[in-house]
Amino acid sequence: MNKELLIQTHQRIKPFIHKTPVLTSQLLDDIAGCKVFFKCENFQKMGAFKMRGAANAILSLSDEERQNGVVTHSSGNFAQAVSLAAKKIGVKAYIVMPENAPLAKKNGVKTYDGEIIECESTAEAREFTANKIQKETKASFLHPSNQDEVIYGNATAAMELLQDQPDLDVILAPVGGGGLIAGTALAVHYFGNDCKVIGAEPFEVDDAYRSLQSGKIERNTTTNTVADGLRTYLGDRNFPIIQKYVDRIIRVEEEEIISAMKLIWERMKIIIEPSCAVPFAAVLREKEEFKSKKIGIILSGGNVDVSKLPF
């Protein structure tokens, strides 16, 4: 890993992604007591930063590998990201989904011409089915968060943010599977100017916080959080990066997440997912730490069922 590799990654995926805007709000700054720059990946293609990692992973394949397509097992944003990136690059995408996955998510994948393969709703069934597809089709398996190319692709969001605002004191990102925070940490390491990286996580699924304390990958015993994108755990590719480059992880309560989400909706007039509100909730929770600083926040995505809101 080096700086040049990240620059190449950004060049590679540029034609397939949006350079998302960086928004600010005087009202939110007044509430937070600091200056916040929101990198709006909710405006990214298919509505989340996942497009960056998926595009990079597919573009990094050889011509021969591309001919055999790609496969992933995901029922969330990564499934849509792989489908759309594969479609744009001209590669076949197999998406393994539990048969009881919400219709909206299945339709999202179909919109982008991903081929859905249904399986039982267990982690084992998903892995088994993805494995089977891989063997039958020779498709390349793509992991939503624990794969180098995906992590490097994700890093480009923070790279763009630092191009816009080179003198940020801190960048915060939510921590789910670890792919976004690891990418963000790499970007800050290579392109930041005395800039810290802080992860934000719900208390309910604080596996990353505990992993940094124990030095090994911890899992969650419950997944009882409104931040449905953050229920997963770290992997062996991203954990070492997080250990090395992430300064700390702030945990927040469920009501803090909902309140931060509502504030961003009402004041900024933009739609963000609950997972996406976690870093701003962390800033509001620890105001003293951030007082008068220049803060960057990766708003990770905006795919939310607007008829089922937590407020």
Add this chain to the structure above:
Amino acid sequence: MNKELLIQTHQRIKPFIHKTPVLTSQLLDDIAGCKVFFKCENFQKMGAFKMRGAANAILSLSDEERQNGVVTHSSGNFAQAVSLAAKKIGVKAYIVMPENAPLAKKNGVKTYDGEIIECESTAEAREFTANKIQKETKASFLHPSNQDEVIYGNATAAMELLQDQPDLDVILAPVGGGGLIAGTALAVHYFGNDCKVIGAEPFEVDDAYRSLQSGKIERNTTTNTVADGLRTYLGDRNFPIIQKYVDRIIRVEEEEIISAMKLIWERMKIIIEPSCAVPFAAVLREKEEFKSKKIGIILSGGNVDVSKLPF
């Protein structure tokens, strides 16, 4: 009225408003069958285009008039716009509101230091109270839609849109009290390049449609629409402009408004008011008319109670 006056208006209010972004969406273009440029006044200061007219009206007062303050009776966006514009310009604002107005709206005015004077919840009481304040304080009365300076201020949204996209075939705006569509029509007349102006209105409150047919200002017998900003009727200052420069008015059903609003929320990840979705609903309703054209839409505002959505 002339071109120069609109240019001066824009110069005058510039320091007090945001130049709002113009957003596009490939997905919505595919659905609509045309190219749509959304002028995002939901991102305007206080969340609506009303800031433009309010700022211009206050800035157009003489020094002596400014010392006596301004008064309006409104329980909606204009109350907040007058409060904020007055605060920024350093003028006292008296806002007459019905005593049963929602707390959220009262708080909105208080946030911007407007002084609320409560009255009974009838049109007569509101006018009587505003009149009384005017006499007692010599404050200047500002009308939300039927005042030249307010109309000229509103025109600057379409002016900016045409600066960005000079070759639009049509610009659409919602029609409530008539102040936005009249301003938009003036801007298009002076700065458009063979560009039409179309108003959009719910069938439930189609007073403007009927007014254009009968040649006199019609009122609504019911106000049963989700587009709560469009329940008012035209005035003697804006109606002649609308008669002269607006090509037609398209009426839409309630379910079309809700569905257009949901599409914009879900696909563009931005928050708009129901009233604001009416022009896009009109485009979807009459696809043939707009086929393959370049369309501008004024997204008028984003002040909505996110815990009370119509979907």
